[in-house]
Amino acid sequence: MTKLTLIGFIIATTLTTSSADSMFSMGDMMQDMTDAAKKIKTEISNVVTDIKDSATELKDKATDAVEEETKAQTSKAENTEASIQNDANKTKDAPVTQSKDLPQK
Secondary structure (H helix, E strand, O other), rough: HHHHHHHHHHHHHHHHHHHHHHHHHHHHHHHHHHHHHHHHHHHHHHHHHHHHHHHHHHHHHHHHHHHHHHHHHHHHHHHHHHHHHHHOOOOOOOOOOOOOOOOOO
């Protein structure tokens, strides 16, 4: 009886082990995990590169906008200064009246 039980146990263990080996392979699992990690690393590198490129592009656009605004302000200031100088050099056509408070000659 003990021999029969022992043989049954060995056969059951062998069948279970061979069935598990055919369904699950540790080597395949490790290869799949390695491939997934490599793919994730590549995708993250691409995303970081895209973010850096976008940041550089935004910085360039902001710099250009600041330069354009500075040029516009400088031009406006120069035009205003020129306008003031032109106005100062023109004779005024405003009527001049003598104040009553001043003594008459």
